[in-house]
Amino acid sequence: MRFGFFPGCSQEGSSREYQESLREVASRLGIELAEIPDWNCCGATAAHTLNHRLALALPARTLALAEQAGLDEVVVPCSACYNRLAGTRHELLHDEALRQQITDIIEMNWHGATRILNVLEWLNRVAGELPGHVSAPFGHRVACYYGCYLTRPKALAACRRIEDPIEMDELVRAVGAEPIRWAYKVECCGAGLSVSRTESVARLSERIVSDAVERGAEAIVVACPMCHTNLDLRRDAILAAAPPGGRSRLASIPVLYISQVIGLAMGVSPRPLGLHRHHVPVRLSAAPPSVAPVAPGEGEE
Amino acid sequence: MSAPVKHADGTAGLAEAVAAATGESVFNCYQCGKCTAGCPLAEEMDLAPNQVLRLLQLGQPGMDEEVLGSLSIWLCLTCEQCSTRCPQEVDIPKITDWLRQESQRRGVANKKAKAILAFHKSFLDTIRRGGRLHEVGLITTFKLRTWRLFQDVLVAPKLLARGKLSILPHRIEGHAGVKRIFERCEAEPANPAHKGDQA
Numbered sequence: 248m249r250f251g252f253f254p255g256c257s258q259e260g261s262s263r264e265y266q267e268s269l270r271e272v273a274s275r276l277g278i279e280l281a282e283i284p285d286w287n288c289c290g291a292t293a294a295h296t297l298n299h300r301l302a303l304a305l306p307a308r309t310l311a312l313a314e315q316a317g318l319d320e321v322v323v324p325c326s327a328c329y330n331r332l333a334g335t336r337h338e339l340l341h342d343e344a345l346r347q348q349i350t351d352i353i354e355m356n357w358h359g360a361t362r363i364l365n366v367l368e369w370l371n372r373v374a375g376e377l378p379g380h381v382s383a384p385f386g387h388r389v390a391c392y393y394g395c396y397l398t399r400p401k402a403l404a405a406c407r408r409i410e411d412p413i414e415m416d417e418l419v420r421a422v423g424a425e426p427i428r429w430a431y432k433v434e435c436c437g438a439g440l441s442v443s444r445t446e447s448v449a450r451l452s453e454r455i456v457s458d459a460v461e462r463g464a465e466a467i468v469v470a471c472p473m474c475h476t477n478l479d480l481r482r483d484a485i486l487a488a489a490p491p492g493g494r495s496r497l498a499s500i501p502v503l504y505i506s507q508v509i510g511l512a513m514g515v516s517p518r519p520l521g522l523h524r525h526h527v528p529v530r531l532s533a534a535p536p537s538v539a540p541v542a543p544g545e546g547e548e
Numbered sequence: 549m550s551a552p553v554k555h556a557d558g559t560a561g562l563a564e565a566v567a568a569a570t571g572e573s574v575f576n577c578y579q580c581g582k583c584t585a586g587c588p589l590a591e592e593m594d595l596a597p598n599q600v601l602r603l604l605q606l607g608q609p610g611m612d613e614e615v616l617g618s619l620s621i622w623l624c625l626t627c628e629q630c631s632t633r634c635p636q637e638v639d640i641p642k643i644t645d646w647l648r649q650e651s652q653r654r655g656v657a658n659k660k661a662k663a664i665l666a667f668h669k670s671f672l673d674t675i676r677r678g679g680r681l682h683e684v685g686l687i688t689t690f691k692l693r694t695w696r697l698f699q700d701v702l703v704a705p706k707l708l709a710r711g712k713l714s715i716l717p718h719r720i721e722g723h724a725g726v727k728r729i730f731e732r733c734e735a736e737p738a739n740p741a742h743k744g745d746q747a
Contacts (some may be wrong), residue, residue: 259718262712290675297649305675396628398632442667451588523710524712
């Protein structure tokens with residue numbers, strides 16, 4: 248199998264372990280990820296905040312390049328990049344005049360041929376291949392954190408249930424983990440205010456980490472570099488925002504990308520999955536799996 | 549969109565401009581407050597999301613200006629919680645993006661939003677130069693814009709040690725094309741439908 252691939256900027260830098268682990272998992276499943284040639288930044292929050300046209304033109308250039316390269320489907324691991332690329336595609340396909348304006352700006356043709364897949368959509372597509380590859384089931388209780396852009400807005404949502412999505416829960420169950428029920432699956436971590444308003448981000452992220460810990464999760468699983476940055480790299484700020492009594496309990500819960508969880512369950516060693524790059528060390532006991540792996544779709548809801 | 553876009557007395561204001569640019573009518577909102585109940589940052593805002601819509605609905609003297617000068621429009625995370633839950637399907641984040649841009653055009657952005665704006669501008673600066681985000685360049689520019697020279701000085705070495713920071717920017721082959729995209733997008737108002745509607 249072959250899919251187009253848009254890594255996104257943060258996966259070339261501060262979240263490179265997400266790309267490393269995704270590529271590791273893909274290659275073990277025999278899937279080729281073909282990077283869009285010369286892709287550019289999606290514009291992220293900055294572009295849609297400051298210039299609507301730029302927020303469409305930047306993703307449109309990348310979409311046009313993917314089309315030129317003959318890629319039918321492109322996997323976009325970052326939720327925010329996914330939102331911008333899939334959102335631009337949606338907006339341009341529904342507004343002919345706008346599409347003309349934007350293709351003039353980028354000086355490229357674009358017909359909307361390439362579909363954009365977010366990471367859960369893609370992993371669930373290839374999940375049928377997983378059972379044969381699971382050699383070290385991930386026997387831990389985990390909190391699957393979806394954040395904003397995997398379930399919202401409705402027009403782009405990759406999950407069937409907006410308030411209580413289960414797609415990531417099904418994936419972790421398929422590799423032997425036990426997803427917990429909790430309240431903060433789709434609450435925002437503070438996203439793009441991480442640098443400009445760190446205290447706000449710490450306050451929002453503290454609630455997420457606290458709820459996961461209180462309900463007995465041993466790890467938080469994410470599918471977005473911004474969520475990871477805020478829950479992992481900003482942990483010291485989260486601790487400072489927590490009530491004094493409960494800080495120590497919040498300090499140690501690690502945050503793993505879904506691709507790292509799957510990789511570990513496939514028996515990949517921590518280093519190629521980039522686990523050493525996390526701020527909060529990933530020290531999960533090698534306890535025997537508490538739950539048997541279940542094929543996707545077979546698990547009880 | 550069947551909802552009206554003008555005030556009851558027929559006067560045009562920001563509400564009408566919002567509708568022309570975004571296709572969203574603020575008059576669809578019946579003030580149930582669900583947006584504010586779910587907004588993760590409502591408690592830090594000077595105007596709650598439903599209050600922003602209320603001021604636009606009323607459109608009395610000074611209200612449009614209060615909205616454009618509010619901190620709220622800059623705090624919005626575009627998490628889409630409000631629009632997803634809105635029983636009237638008002639796309640508040642879409643309206644908010646336009647309000648931010650209008651606030652910038654009129655030069656009335658809230659002073660407390662200075663760091664947020666500095667971050668967004670620094671971010672776009674690095675894209676304009678190389679086509680992709682360069683995190684070190686972003687943070688350096690942000691610090692110079694805000695004089696927050698010591699922010700995250702303890703975080704940076706950790707990132708560096710873990711191989712997460714590239715000191716030198718990556719420049720894509722099509723960087724000249726990206727620069728032209730910026731020039732074209734910034735040459736005219738971001739929402740051309742709105743030229744000349746300002747009071």
